[in-house]
Amino acid sequence: MVPLIVSSMQDIGANNMQDEGQKSGIDKKRRHFLTAAATVVGGAGILATAVPFVSTLSPSAKTKAIGGPVEVDIDGMKPGEMKIVKWRGKPVWILRRSEASVEDLSGMTDLLRDPDSEVDQQPEYAKNGYRSVKPEYLVLVGLCTHLGCSPNYLASNEAHDFGADWKGGFFCPCHGSKFDLAGRVYKGVPAPANLVVPKYQFISKTKILIGDDSGSGELGASS
Numbered sequence: 001m002v003p004l005i006v007s008s009m010q011d012i013g014a015n016n017m018q019d020e021g022q023k024s025g026i027d028k029k030r031r032h033f034l035t036a037a038a039t040v041v042g043g044a045g046i047l048a049t050a051v052p053f054v055s056t057l058s059p060s061a062k063t064k065a066i067g068g069p070v071e072v073d074i075d076g077m078k079p080g081e082m083k084i085v086k087w088r089g090k091p092v093w094i095l096r097r098s099e100a101s102v103e104d105l106s107g108m109t110d111l112l113r114d115p116d117s118e119v120d121q122q123p124e125y126a127k128n129g130y131r132s133v134k135p136e137y138l139v140l141v142g143l144c145t146h147l148g149c150s151p152n153y154l155a156s157n158e159a160h161d162f163g164a165d166w167k168g169g170f171f172c173p174c175h176g177s178k179f180d181l182a183g184r185v186y187k188g189v190p191a192p193a194n195l196v197v198p199k200y201q202f203i204s205k206t207k208i209l210i211g212d213d214s215g216s217g218e219l220g221a222s223s
Helices: 001-056 062-065 101-109 218-222
Strands: 070-073 080-085 090-096 139-141 152-153 169-171 178-180 201-202 208-209
Touching: 080 152, 139 152
Parallel strands: none
Antiparallel strands: 070 208, 080 090, 090 139, 152 169, 169 178, 201 208
């Protein structure tokens, strides 16, 4: 009878081990399933979080437009009139000079620090006595080359205390720098250089494109 008992005990043990193995297998499969599911859910969460983040890194149309060229209509501008537009976050001046103002530029040499625009503050096609494509129209970035303030435009007939040599121009109230009607800096003022002439071109007789000179800069001179 004892062998029968032992045999029975062995059978029971074997059955228990088989059950434990099956149960262990089920637990492993369950853990594997839960781990995989958690990974998928977690990955989806990361992806959902990442998509908006990546979108913020992509420049919007508005952001692209800020640095893009700006078209300016100059039709109807009168001599002495100035328009101000924004390009790359900076003010850009478009001034229509009178014939008298253009003629006065050649007599300013002795008063100016860089009358011949030797310092690289303008495109090559604006490196002349007018610092422009067309003598009549001046295009400048309206920021003082001293500390970046925006100077005031003062015509020759406006009240001033700059002396008889003042033929009109730009005055920076921050530290007293002066520039003539070509944006050339006077001697003896804090500003170290002439005002910047941005890239630009005439795309028609009455329109200027600021920030792009990929076309012919001669268009303005010949039209």
